[in-house]
Amino acid sequence: MRVYSIIIGSGKYIPTLIQKNEDFYSRDFVNEKGLKIEKPVADIVQKFQEITDIRERRYLSPELNTSDMAYFAAKEAIETSRIDPETLDYIIVAHNFGDILHDNIKSDMVPTLASRVKHKLQISNPDCVAYDLPFGCPGWVQGLIQGNYYIKSGDAKRVLVVGSENLSRIADPHDIDSMIYSDGAGAVILESKESETPIGILCHKTRTDTLNEAHFLKMDISYHPEFEDNTLFMKMNGRKLYEYALNTVPALVKATIDKSGIDISKIKKVLIHQANAKMDEAIIQRLFKLYEKKLDDSASIMPMIISKLGNNSVATVPILYDKIVKGELKGHQLASGDYIVFTSVGAGMNVNAIVYLVP
Structure with a gap:
């Protein structure tokens, strides 16, 4: 029998504010040289949609933050897996910018978002280690990889891996690329499982x-x-x-x-x-x-x-x-x-x- 890492539950949080492509028509777009892009904004948006296939995206409500989304997704993952959160050995939260207030665009990462999530989940177990993983967009996948290492080494039985990001608040409103960015969070519970065959x-x-x-x-x-x-x-x-x-x-x-x-x-x-x-x-x-x-x-x-x-x-x-x-x-x-x-x-x-x- 060998030990493998399996996903036993998942959750997500998708913000409620919908930002459609048409909402960018009033934007004043400039290029990297600071020069106004002379093409009609409607044409810019249409070309953007043809390339990316993005028609709309979700933005986080002003009263919420990245750690809130992470908590919502984590809570749902715990509920769907039907586990006691006190049995978690690790909480890994992947993100890149921490919490960012809607009216104060500065990264806030003290305490870590993982500690904030553990606090919101009201987990008292001190052996549940919570830390952040800034690794670009591949952060959540890397979190799974790290969780797998903990499980394979015998150091953990259950790991909560969360990916949460608020890109709308760090997007230059005058940059065409700002239309790409969106907000949201997803989470899974990774658990050790003994099996005679790979899983x-x-x-x-x-x-x-x-x-x-x-x-x-x-x-x-x-x-x-x-x-x-x-x-x-x-x-x-x-x-x-x-x-x-x-x-x-x-x-x-x-x-x-x-x-x-x-x-x-x-x-x-x-x-x-x-x-x-x-x-x-x-x-x-x-x-x-x-x-x-x-x-x-x-x-x-x-x-x-x-x-x-x-x-x-x-x-x-x-x-x-x-x-x-x-x-x-x-x-x-x-x-x-x-x-x-x-x-x-x-x-x-x-x-x-x-x-x-x-x-």
Whole structure:
């Protein structure tokens, strides 16, 4: 008998405020040189939608914060797993900017968001260790990897892994890329399980590229030369990011699948971080091309939620998983014996993937 890590419950929090593409028509967009983009805003938004497939996204209500979303998702995961929260050995909260007040755009990470979540859950057990994981968009997937290490080493029986992000509050309102960003949270309970045959997390792989890629995503002041202050916003080099993702994600996912010993034809779903639908389509097609196979119906293997929820960073993959297992994503379901892949790419630059066998 060997010990494996399996997911026994999940939860999510999707903010209630809907920001549609049409809501950006009044924006004054400028380029990285601070020059106003002369194209009609409606045309800019339409082109953006064609590339990303984002039609609307969710924004967090002013009275809530990132740690609140993390708590809501964590509470639901605990409830669906039907465990006593006092039995948790670790709480890992993946995020990148901490709590950010809607009227004071500064990162607040003391105490850690994980400590705030543990406090909100009213867990008194001091042996339940709570810490944060800032790892770019792949943070939640990396949290699963770390939780798996704790379980495999015998150091933990149960690990709560949360991904929560509030990107709307760190988006430059004069940057076209601000239309990509969204808010949300997702969580799972990872539990140890003895089994004679492999189940749960089978293998994983992570890479970090910094020699030339470290600053593809970075913090900088507003593009608008007359912006009121020197507030830092998230900035990205979209073209470089696109190229990086296509050159690294398919190869890393293939290496992970090969490591598991599973044939690509047995992979039921690929749950991928979603920032750009065109990019994700290119990634999945290139993955199958690496196996010298043609993929005619990517929608069946790579479920997408970006059109309604946008890019909510570390929350994307766990929200996607939760929606599928709870029957909230039409045409997609998971059953015992299904092989799935969790994968993400983001700031760092970091890429990771997990092959998971549904128990």
